[in-house]
Amino acid sequence: MNLHQPNPPHQVAGAVPGEQPETIAPAYQVAPAIVVTNLSKNFGPIQAVRQVSFQVPAGSIFGLLGPNGSGKSTTIRMLCGLMRPSSGSGQVLGLDIVTQAEAIKASIGYMSQKFNLYEDLTVVENLYFFGSIYGLRGAALSRRCRELYERMQLEGCEKQRVGTLSGGWKQRVALACAFIHLPRLLVLDEPTAGVDPVSRRLFWNLLEGLAAEGITILLTTHYMDEAERCHVIALMDRGRLHAFGPPARLMAAAGLPTLEDIFIEMAGKGED
Amino acid sequence: MITFQHILSHLQGVITTNGQRLLAIIRKEFIHIRRDPPSLVMVFIMPVLMLLLFGYAVNTDVNHIPLAVYDQDGSQASRSLVASLVNTGYFDLVFQAGSEEEIKSLLDSGRARAGLIIPPGYSRDLKRQATATAQLLVDGSDPLVARTALSMAELVSQAQSRELRLAVLSSQGTALPPGPAIDLRARAWYNPGLESLKFNIPGLIGLIMQNITMMLTAFALVRERERGTLEQLMVTPIRGAELMLGKLIPYIVVAFIDMGLALGIGTLWFKVPIAGSAMLLLALTVLFLVFALGLGIFFSTIARTQLQAMQMTMLFILPSVLLSGFIFPRSSMPRPIQYLGNLLPLTYFLDILRGIMLKGTGINYLWQDVQALAGFGAAVIALAALRFRKRVD
Ligand SMILES: Nc1ncnc2c1ncn2[C@@H]1O[C@H](COP(=O)(O)OP(=O)(O)OP(=O)(O)O)[C@@H](O)[C@H]1O
Ligand SMILES: [Mg+2]
Numbered sequence: 001m002n003l004h005q006p007n008p009p010h011q012v013a014g015a016v017p018g019e020q021p022e023t024i025a026p027a028y029q030v031a032p033a034i035v036v037t038n039l040s041k042n043f044g045p046i047q048a049v050r051q052v053s054f055q056v057p058a059g060s061i062f063g064l065l066g067p068n069g070s071g072k073s074t075t076i077r078m079l080c081g082l083m084r085p086s087s088g089s090g091q092v093l094g095l096d097i098v099t100q101a102e103a104i105k106a107s108i109g110y111m112s113q114k115f116n117l118y119e120d121l122t123v124v125e126n127l128y129f130f131g132s133i134y135g136l137r138g139a140a141l142s143r144r145c146r147e148l149y150e151r152m153q154l155e156g157c158e159k160q161r162v163g164t165l166s167g168g169w170k171q172r173v174a175l176a177c178a179f180i181h182l183p184r185l186l187v188l189d190e191p192t193a194g195v196d197p198v199s200r201r202l203f204w205n206l207l208e209g210l211a212a213e214g215i216t217i218l219l220t221t222h223y224m225d226e227a228e229r230c231h232v233i234a235l236m237d238r239g240r241l242h243a244f245g246p247p248a249r250l251m252a253a254a255g256l257p258t259l260e261d262i263f264i265e266m267a268g269k270g271e272d
Numbered sequence: 273m274i275t276f277q278h279i280l281s282h283l284q285g286v287i288t289t290n291g292q293r294l295l296a297i298i299r300k301e302f303i304h305i306r307r308d309p310p311s312l313v314m315v316f317i318m319p320v321l322m323l324l325l326f327g328y329a330v331n332t333d334v335n336h337i338p339l340a341v342y343d344q345d346g347s348q349a350s351r352s353l354v355a356s357l358v359n360t361g362y363f364d365l366v367f368q369a370g371s372e373e374e375i376k377s378l379l380d381s382g383r384a385r386a387g388l389i390i391p392p393g394y395s396r397d398l399k400r401q402a403t404a405t406a407q408l409l410v411d412g413s414d415p416l417v418a419r420t421a422l423s424m425a426e427l428v429s430q431a432q433s434r435e436l437r438l439a440v441l442s443s444q445g446t447a448l449p450p451g452p453a454i455d456l457r458a459r460a461w462y463n464p465g466l467e468s469l470k471f472n473i474p475g476l477i478g479l480i481m482q483n484i485t486m487m488l489t490a491f492a493l494v495r496e497r498e499r500g501t502l503e504q505l506m507v508t509p510i511r512g513a514e515l516m517l518g519k520l521i522p523y524i525v526v527a528f529i530d531m532g533l534a535l536g537i538g539t540l541w542f543k544v545p546i547a548g549s550a551m552l553l554l555a556l557t558v559l560f561l562v563f564a565l566g567l568g569i570f571f572s573t574i575a576r577t578q579l580q581a582m583q584m585t586m587l588f589i590l591p592s593v594l595l596s597g598f599i600f601p602r603s604s605m606p607r608p609i610q611y612l613g614n615l616l617p618l619t620y621f622l623d624i625l626r627g628i629m630l631k632g633t634g635i636n637y638l639w640q641d642v643q644a645l646a647g648f649g650a651a652v653i654a655l656a657a658l659r660f661r662k663r664v665d
Contacts, residue, residue: 041665043665081663082503082506082507082662083663083665084663101663102509102662105507105508105509106508106509110504110507112500112504115500116500116501116504117501117504118501119499120307120308121304121307128296129299129300130508132292132295133293133296133297133505133509134508134509135290135292135509161307
């Protein structure tokens with residue numbers, strides 16, 4: 001199995017604090033899908049996210065990495081309008097994450113870290129429910145559902161209750177529900193946790209297909225093979241952005257052969 | 273900065289509803305209900321079971337008081353006195369005692385609750401002086417039993433239309449206030465059948481319906497929160513009012529069926545007739561159900577777990593039982609307590625239930641109750657919609 005993609009096809013408009021943003025390749029000279037500036041979030045004394053800044057180019061697969069509790073989900077929730085930042089600002093698809101949270105919600109697709117569909121509803125029923133919530137109806141809705149069965153490889157399980165599906169299928173149904181209203185940005189919090197390798201590869205093929213159509217994908221993962229398949233990654237550690245850029249460049253810059261080594265080195269630094 | 277503009281736009285966001293989204297939520301809720309047959313069965317069995325259980329347990333009538341008799345006279349007259357006591361239906365002759373000591377010990381052990389001692393000269397005295405004294409000993413430890421025994425004995429002695437004087441003593445030393453006989457007699461005359469059941473059933477229907485329907489929706493949002501689906505809903509264009517109404521409307525149907533069952537048990541099993549208009553009763557019931565369901569939803573916007581939601585409903589049940597006039601008449605409560613009772617929608621609904629079922633009251637006399645219920649209903653639903661935040665922090 002080769003999940004590794006040696007050369008990500010994307011140039012990156014990245015911004016590690018204090019570093020000059022790089023030149024953007026002509027094909028992606030569009031507004032970045034996500035811009036975050038000095039984003040912070042405190043829960044009482046806990047500084048879950050501290051002064052994080054980055055930009056995600058439209059149409060790229062952006063991976064947020066970091067140990068448990070490093071602030072990935074908190075960052076994501078601020079971007080989706082689920083949490084207000086304690087300080088700092090951000091734009092998602094050009095919309096402000098504080099003042100235009102509702103507009104953001106209508107235009108992105110989201111999969112939370114916890115499985116988020118109605119297990120006692122069938123696949124069709126879940127799709128129809130979320131479709132109607134996003135304003136699809138009638139023939140357009142059923143057409144869209146049929147497209148999604150095919151695209152997300154769900155054929156044959158339409159009438160099955162989601163609770164009885166296996167992990168890989170469940171995640172594809174969740175992706176289908178998040179994608180039902182054709183959002184330009186998908187935000188996926190650990191979409192492949194607890195999913196077998198074959199289903200993970202299938203899931204990633206779907207994601208890459210979506211990215212190729214210009215849809216931006218922000219995801220978190222603990223799998224290094226998935227991290228290497230991302231076009232851009234951000235390494236987070238105890239709320240701070242530790243490194244940002246395409247995986248290959250991060251490895252080259254650190255002089256380490258794998259992302260895992262960078263990860264371990266980062267964890268080691270934290271000890272002292 | 274939170275400006276007035278912000279608040280306005282928030283309010284607007286909460287209140288506007290989109291018919292399509294509302295329908296989608298209603299459909300989804302109906303599927304949840306359908307897919308959970310055990311809960312559904314519970315929902316329909318509960319009012320029936322509770323009404324049957326409480327209908328008998330909350331019965332404040334006392335009958336079948338075990339009576340022990342020590343008849344030293346053994347005459348036609350003394351036997352007729354015993355027979356007339358037993359014929360009231362409130363006494364069961366369980367022992368023929370052979371001595372006063374035996375009567376005492378039967379009362380002490382609780383095997384008898386009342387003891388009648390007829391002295392040797394009873395029939396002779398009756399004939400000669402037209403007055404005779406028999407002694408009724410009553411177990412005073414349960415005031416309700418004691419009072420019923422006393423008032424019945426009082427009635428019987430009068431019904432015998434003789435100058436029969438009953439010297440009444442309370443054994444076990446307690447609980448009989450001085451001179452209760454007059455008061456008790458008055459009560460007995462006012463409601464000679466002492467059919468508290470007739471009065472209790474409408475009250476019970478109101479209380480049971482409130483508690484069941486409140487619990488139907490108290491878990492509505494908490495369950496989604498616990499399962500993680502609420503966070504998903506928060507990242508959709510859904511609005512507070514849509515979610516609240518969408519969760520509420522399906523349960524109006526369920527609760528209405530429950531109400532039908534409860535009324536059926538009340539009228540067919542307990543034989544409490546509906547004196548007034550059944551249609552009016554059902555229509556006003558919907559108003560009350562909307563309130564109770566709305567309150568449940570409101571609780572579920574506050575509770576973090578299903579356990580907390582459960583505790584909140586329990587906490588609401590207690591004042592409802594005590595202050596609504598369900599058991600204790602509100603007119604005999606101190607003023608401030610009566611005002612507290614005014615804050616409970618159940619108070620108004622009991623007024624409606626008892627008014628229509630027992631007295632045949634029409635809408636003209638119930639407007640105040642209707643307005644109060646409508647106000648409470650609108651208030652809890654608005655509160656729930658306002659409390660629902662599409663954020664997790
Ligand atoms: N609602 C909250 N209230 C208080 N503390 C919180 C809350 N949400 C997150 N935290 C804390 O913030 C920190 C970051 O949590 P977060 O969930 O963002 O981490 P994560 O990187 O997603 O971890 P994981 O890999 O386990 O999902 C943790 O210390 C967590 O305990
Ligand atoms: Mg997380």
